[in-house]
Amino acid sequence: MSVRVRIAPSPTGYVHVGNIRAALFNWLYARHTGGTFILRIDDTDVERSDVEYEDDIKAGLRWLGLDWDEGVDVGGPHGSYRQSDRFDHYREVAHDLVARGLAYHDPRSPEELEELRKVAQSEKRHPNYYIRRPDTPATTGPIRFSVPQDAPVEFDDMVRGDMRFEAGAVDDFVILRSDGVPTYHLASVTDDVDYRISHVARGEDLLPSTPKHILLTKAIGGSVPTYAHLPLLFGPDGKKLSKRHGDTSLRAYREGGYLPQAMMNFLATLGWSIGADRTVFTVAEAIESFDLVDVSKNPAVFDLDKLAWINGEYIRAQDPEDFEAGARTEIERSMGRSLAADDWERFRSISGLVQERTKFMVDIPDQVRFLFEEVAADDDSWAKVMDKEGVAEVLSAASSRLSGLDTWDTESIEGALRGMLEDLEIGARKGLQPLRVAVTGSVVSPPLFESMAALGSESVLARLDAAGRRLAGS
C-alpha cells in the first residue's frame, strides 16, 4: 500500500512553526517512502478562517521547499481539498449515520450540558459520563456520534507504541453543529477516508481525539490510517509554544533574516535525530534517513540560540553569489533605494568578509551602510575611542600617510598604516580603532584595511578629515 500523508492546517492565523514542523515530518516521510504529500485546508471554522492565512500557509511551505503533490492550487483526484467546499458531503455523512442509528440529534441546551458536566466532575466520573444518547429521540439540535460502549479503542501509534482508551472515557462528540456546519472531527475523518490517507502524523495535542477518529472512521466504513503523534514544541518556559513566547509564526522567521534551509534543518532536529554526531545536514540526507518510527516521544523546546547558530552555519556555507544576491535584497530594502553600479562593486569587494560575520540576513545593511552613505559615529563609539589622548595625532598621521599612496588597495593601505603605528609607537588596537570609527562610524565593522580599500581614497580621506574637525570642535 502506498503512503499517502497530509497536513490539514486551519487558516485561522499565521502559520505556526509547530504546524510547519509537522508539515516537514509528513513531507520527509512522503519523500522517503516515495509516497504522496497532500495539502488540505481545514476551514470548517468559517468564522475565523481567512484567505490571507491560507496564503500565508502556502507561502511558508513554498519558502521552505515543501512541495505538495495533491491539494489546494495543484489539484488532484479528490476535488478542491478545501473543506468549506464539501459541507454538503459532510452533512450527508452525518445524516446517514443518524439513519443507521450510529448518531443522534441532541436537543439539550448548552446550559443543560454544562450542568451534566459539573455533576460528572463532582462525582469524579469521566466528565462526559452523562453526555450520552437521551432516551427519547429528537430531530433537532446538533448531531452527536454515538460512541460504542462495548470495547476499548486500541491502536499502535508509530511514535508512542500501543495505545488504549477505555470506551467509557470517550464522549459522544458533536459531528454536525445545529447550524449544519460540520465539526473538525467529522470533516477531518471523512476527508482522510475519502482521500485514502494511509498515515496521519500530527501533533500530540490530538492524541486524546484519536479514539473518536478511529471509531468514526469505522462507522463510515473507512480503513483506519496508521497514526503517529508528534511531540509538541514548547517555549523556553516549558509550556506549549504559543504567542506568549514571541515569534511563533513562520512568517516572523521568513522576514527575520533566516535562511529556509537553516529553518528546515533546525526544525528537523526537534524530535528527530539523523545520527549521534550530526546536527547539520542537507534535506537530501534527511529524506534518506527519516522515518516516523524514529521520532522522539518527548516535547522539544524551540531554542532560538541554536536556530541562530544553524542559520550562521548556512549563511557561511552559501555560494558567494547567492549570499551577495540575498544581501543586495536586504540592503536595498533597508536603504529604500536600489544600489548603483559603483555601490554594488564596493559591496562585492568585501562581501566575503561580511558573509563570515553574518548571523541573520537582516543584519547586513547595518554592517555595510558606510559604503553607501555618510555615517555619523554613534555617541557610544565616539565616546569610547575618540575622546582619548592622541587621537587627533593618529587621525592626521593616517591622513598624511594615506594621501601619499600611489596605489589604493588593501596591501598598500595596510603598509601605510602599519608604518604610521611604528612612527607613533602605538599598538594596532589603539591606533586603528579611531580610524575605524572615523571611516565606518562604529567600533564594530568589517576589517579596516579592506573596508578602506572598498570605500575609496577620496571618501576615506574626507572622513578622516571630518573626524579631525569634529574632534577639534568639541
Next chain:
RNA sequence: GGUCCCGUCGUCUAGUGGUCUAGGACGCCGGCCUCUCAAGCCGGUAACGCCAGUUCGAAUCUGGUCGGGACUGCCA
C-alpha cells in the same frame, strides 16, 4: 477533578542489559588567533527525577512515587 502522554547535561539529542567513570551539538566559561566584531582552533562546565524490584550486571526491564505537559467546546 477526570482521561491520556512524557521524564538523559540549561537546551536539542545519541543511547534498546555489559563496549557508559554516559557520546555529539547549541549555550555558557577560559585560552589561542587578532585592527574591532565575528569565524576558526584548543580546553572546561553540566544529565540518566526519586525509591524499590528483576539480574552476575540497568540510563536501558518491572512496580511505585514525584515532576512536567496535553486534552476535557455546537475551536481545531
